[in-house]
Amino acid sequence: MSAPLLDAHLVVDRGGFRLDVALRVAAGEVVALLGPNGAGKTTALRGLAGLLPLTAGHLTLGGVDLDRPQRRAWTPTERRSIGVVFQDYLLFPHLSAAENVAFGPRRHGADRRTARATAHDWLSRVGLAEHAHRRPRQLSGGQAQRVALARALAVEPALLLLDEPLAALDARTRLDTRAELHRHLTAHPGATLLVTHDPLDALVLADRLVVVEEGRVVQEGDAATVTARPRTDYVARLVGLNLHRGHADGQRVRVADGLTLTVADRLDGEAFVAFRPSAVALHPSRPEGSPRNTWPATVAGVQRHGDNLRVRLDGPIGVSADVTPAAAAQLRLAPGQPVWAAVKAAETHAYPAG
Amino acid sequence: MRPRRRRVTATVVVAVVLALAGAAGCGRSASGGGATGGPGAGGTVTVFAAASLTEAFTRLGRDFEEARPGSTVVLSFAGSAALAAQINQGAPADVFASAATRNMATVTGAGNADGDPALFARNQLVVAVPKGNPRGVAGLADLARPGLKVALCAPQVPCGAAARTALDAASVALTPVTLEQDVRGALAKVRLGEVDAALVYRTDALAAAAEVTAVEFPGSAGAVNDYPIVVLRDAPNPDGARAFVAYVRSERGRGVLAAAGFQVP
Amino acid sequence: MPLALLLPAGLGLVLLVLPLVGLLARTPWATLPQRLAAPGVLTALRLSLLTATLATLLCLLLGVPLAWLLARVEFPGRRLVRALVTVPLVLPPVVGGVALLLVFGRRGLLGGWLDATFGITLPFTTAGVVLAEAFVAMPFLVIAVEGALRGADRRYEEAAATLGAGRWTTFVRVTLPLVAPGLAAGAVLCWARALGEFGATITFAGNYPGRTQTMPLAVYLALETDVQAAVVLSLVLLTVSVAILAGLRDRWITSP
Numbered sequence: 001m002s003a004p005l006l007d008a009h010l011v012v013d014r015g016g017f018r019l020d021v022a023l024r025v026a027a028g029e030v031v032a033l034l035g036p037n038g039a040g041k042t043t044a045l046r047g048l049a050g051l052l053p054l055t056a057g058h059l060t061l062g063g064v065d066l067d068r069p070q071r072r073a074w075t076p077t078e079r080r081s082i083g084v085v086f087q088d089y090l091l092f093p094h095l096s097a098a099e100n101v102a103f104g105p106r107r108h109g110a111d112r113r114t115a116r117a118t119a120h121d122w123l124s125r126v127g128l129a130e131h132a133h134r135r136p137r138q139l140s141g142g143q144a145q146r147v148a149l150a151r152a153l154a155v156e157p158a159l160l161l162l163d164e165p166l167a168a169l170d171a172r173t174r175l176d177t178r179a180e181l182h183r184h185l186t187a188h189p190g191a192t193l194l195v196t197h198d199p200l201d202a203l204v205l206a207d208r209l210v211v212v213e214e215g216r217v218v219q220e221g222d223a224a225t226v227t228a229r230p231r232t233d234y235v236a237r238l239v240g241l242n243l244h245r246g247h248a249d250g251q252r253v254r255v256a257d258g259l260t261l262t263v264a265d266r267l268d269g270e271a272f273v274a275f276r277p278s279a280v281a282l283h284p285s286r287p288e289g290s291p292r293n294t295w296p297a298t299v300a301g302v303q304r305h306g307d308n309l310r311v312r313l314d315g316p317i318g319v320s321a322d323v324t325p326a327a328a329a330q331l332r333l334a335p336g337q338p339v340w341a342a343v344k345a346a347e348t349h350a351y352p353a354g
Numbered sequence: 355m356r357p358r359r360r361r362v363t364a365t366v367v368v369a370v371v372l373a374l375a376g377a378a379g380c381g382r383s384a385s386g387g388g389a390t391g392g393p394g395a396g397g398t399v400t401v402f403a404a405a406s407l408t409e410a411f412t413r414l415g416r417d418f419e420e421a422r423p424g425s426t427v428v429l430s431f432a433g434s435a436a437l438a439a440q441i442n443q444g445a446p447a448d449v450f451a452s453a454a455t456r457n458m459a460t461v462t463g464a465g466n467a468d469g470d471p472a473l474f475a476r477n478q479l480v481v482a483v484p485k486g487n488p489r490g491v492a493g494l495a496d497l498a499r500p501g502l503k504v505a506l507c508a509p510q511v512p513c514g515a516a517a518r519t520a521l522d523a524a525s526v527a528l529t530p531v532t533l534e535q536d537v538r539g540a541l542a543k544v545r546l547g548e549v550d551a552a553l554v555y556r557t558d559a560l561a562a563a564a565e566v567t568a569v570e571f572p573g574s575a576g577a578v579n580d581y582p583i584v585v586l587r588d589a590p591n592p593d594g595a596r597a598f599v600a601y602v603r604s605e606r607g608r609g610v611l612a613a614a615g616f617q618v619p
Numbered sequence: 620m621p622l623a624l625l626l627p628a629g630l631g632l633v634l635l636v637l638p639l640v641g642l643l644a645r646t647p648w649a650t651l652p653q654r655l656a657a658p659g660v661l662t663a664l665r666l667s668l669l670t671a672t673l674a675t676l677l678c679l680l681l682g683v684p685l686a687w688l689l690a691r692v693e694f695p696g697r698r699l700v701r702a703l704v705t706v707p708l709v710l711p712p713v714v715g716g717v718a719l720l721l722v723f724g725r726r727g728l729l730g731g732w733l734d735a736t737f738g739i740t741l742p743f744t745t746a747g748v749v750l751a752e753a754f755v756a757m758p759f760l761v762i763a764v765e766g767a768l769r770g771a772d773r774r775y776e777e778a779a780a781t782l783g784a785g786r787w788t789t790f791v792r793v794t795l796p797l798v799a800p801g802l803a804a805g806a807v808l809c810w811a812r813a814l815g816e817f818g819a820t821i822t823f824a825g826n827y828p829g830r831t832q833t834m835p836l837a838v839y840l841a842l843e844t845d846v847q848a849a850v851v852l853s854l855v856l857l858t859v860s861v862a863i864l865a866g867l868r869d870r871w872i873t874s875p
């Protein structure tokens with residue numbers, strides 16, 4: 001991309017933990033920082049906001065170095081063109097919704113009347129015009145989230161940061177709010193970085209995903225690519241795929257001792273093999289006929305998964321299989337039950353691991 | 355045996371008076387306190403005495419104990435009005451020595467005295483100035499000099515009333531910087547150097563002779579307070595009380611008082 | 620409420636209320652009107668209210684930054700400073716007054732210099748009363764505000780920073796409003812303590828009607844001649860104080 005608005009290489013040493021991620025976000029782009037707890041996502045966000053100084057690396061926004069330890073360049077939080085939506089919203093309890101939203105513009109030099117107008121404008125945009133005078137404790141979770149967003153956007157930040165913006169909401173509200181949020185993020189002209197552990201948030205809201213594990217970027221790319229070709233167990237579990245790493249030789253990939261899978265793609269060397277749980281068929285005994293990918297497994301556990309049942313299987317490779325309740329009953333699936341698993345080559349997806 | 359002396363502070367007095375105010379209508383509280391032993395030369399004698407008698411009566415108490423082995427003198431010093439109020443509220447005391455007849459009248463008027471009070475000393479006012487008299491104060495008229503800071507006792511206390519009388523008699527219009535609630539407070543201000551002069555008793559000035567010079571003034575003979583003493587009606591140790599009063603009025607007692615600066619009749 | 624708590628609570632209440640009951644029982648109701656109109660009563664009351672309020676303002680001005688220092692800044696000797704702040708609490712007030720004289724008196728460490736350079740004398744002045752009252756009441760404010768600041772959620776200050784607020788603006792517009800209830804409670808304690816101060820006032824500022832004679836001093840002097848006058852004065856002070864304190868809304872001094 002040509003001169004991204006945000007260009008950062010965040011290196012932070014905290015106790016025994018080291019964060020080392022490179023981030024580039026273009027104007028108008030929404031990037032999701034995805035990862036398990038403790039991966040360093042919040043550290044990265046705080047570093048970008050200036051609430052945490054970098055140990056090394058740099059943070060450049062709009063061509064200006066906000067933080068570059070080597071050159072002693074440092075801009076404090078209050079002078080950065082940022083807007084933050086915190087996980088707990090942190091709306092000032094002693095101010096009304098409108099006053100909260102007007103807070104930023106006032107600090108940036110707007111006079112009282114202009115700031116109030118801006119605040120009301122933004123509150124209308126998030127659909128809360130009639131709640132402008134209410135105190136935060138009188139607002140519902142969803143309403144508070146929208147005020148927090150309006151407050152962050154009212155300062156027209158070059159970089160918008162969101163920390164688990166939907167985590168505090170119940171499932172129903174989350175659905176509606178996610179759609180609304182997507183609308184606003186798309187309209188935002190600046191760069192947006194969204195920190196989340198919920199893959200659905202990432203998939204709906206972001207143009208690009210950056211997956212972080214243990215302080216390092218393990219995968220990045222657009223949603224389609226990442227979900228189609230997960231590179232780590234975490235991502236695979238996130239997107240609900242079976243993922244295994246093995247050694248490929250043409251159309252055969254050796255994934256474990258005694259198990260080689262035939263795949264649809266041709267490659268050589270270290271490779272990933274991925275297939276959906278719904279692609280795994282279970283048989284009481286070794287199946288006859290076409291599927292060449294078959295192995296003996298033991299049922300480890302059974303869970304409901306929508307209308308189907310998700311069966312966890314132990315064996316040469318651990319997989320999840322989706323079966324209908326009828327099929328499960330027929331097979332008499334219970335923990336400890338031996339079965340045979342089979343996957344069609346056509347339903348696998350293999351790609352290089354390098 | 356050493357005499358024990360307790361200096362009753364202002365706040366304790368207020369608390370006691372107010373707390374006893376409610377009990378006043380319920381009759382006298384039982385006397386008791388420190389009285390041990392019964393009649394006879396021995397036993398404890400509780401003496402309530404005006405603050406200005408501190409040095410003199412402390413010495414007298416010690417001498418009394420030496421003269422009569424087996425006896426103990428317990429002294430309580432405070433403002434005469436406060437002591438009178440305490441006695442009327444039933445505080446256990448044997449003897450009351452006041453710095454003014456007015457306060458004694460409060461006690462006798464309430465019927466709490468045994469017999470008539472006797473006049474045992476007189477205290478004259480003097481001007482107390484820092485040692486060496488740096489501002490050259492010679493008389494009452496000098497006190498009204500501009501720029502001179504003077505401390506007086508509040509008119510409600512005996513020392514203040516006497517001061518007011520003396521100043522009026524000399525036609526001196528004086529605005530003090532403070533009206534202290536007791537003579538010791540006024541004296542303390544001089545000793546600390548916060549005021550240039552104060553009208554106090556001669557006994558107090560003498561007691562602080564190391565830091566303070568006493569300046570007599572004409573007419574000071576007229577600014578005098580009479581000190582009466584009396585045995586109290588509900589004295590726990592009446593014999594001891596009478597013995598103590600007799601001792602105060604004896605030759606030896608008068609000697610101690612005169613040495614302290616009192617005039618003895 | 621369990622009896623084991625109710626009983627001591629009741630006794631505690633009785634202990635606090637009995638002196639007031641004693642006062643009311645001995646009030647000369649018949650002569651009350653003319654006693655209240657006596658010269659000096661209103662003067663002393665007005666002076667007391669004025670000096671207590673000014674002392675509280677002084678404590679706020681100096682005490683809030685001090686509390687912030689103790690709560691937020693790590694510096695060597697912080698624990699010692701915190702202990703020093705409580706000194707006026709344990710010092711007998713008269714001793715406090717003497718100490719103030721030794722510093723601000725004519726011959727004091729700073730008194731002479733203040734007089735020579737600025738022509739300011741503090742003993743025997745109303746300003747001296749304010750200083751004496753502020754000295755004894757300051758610990759209440761500092762301790763209350765320090766506690767409130769420690770309990771305040773720092774994340775709101777971070778949020779303010781992300782919105783462009785500098786340190787001072789954040790302190791004034793976010794931190795202070797957040798700790799306002801604790802601050803108000805501390806100020807109330809401070810005011811009440813200042814109002815009732817006697818020993819330090821009379822020692823440092825002396826007693827002179829209209830200038831330094833506050834209500835407590837007037838009460839004490841009235842005891843010399845007229846106990847009933849003292850009772851009346853005490854009652855006036857108590858009534859005014861209780862009225863003001865009771866008028867404070869609960870929600871101003873307790874956290875939401």
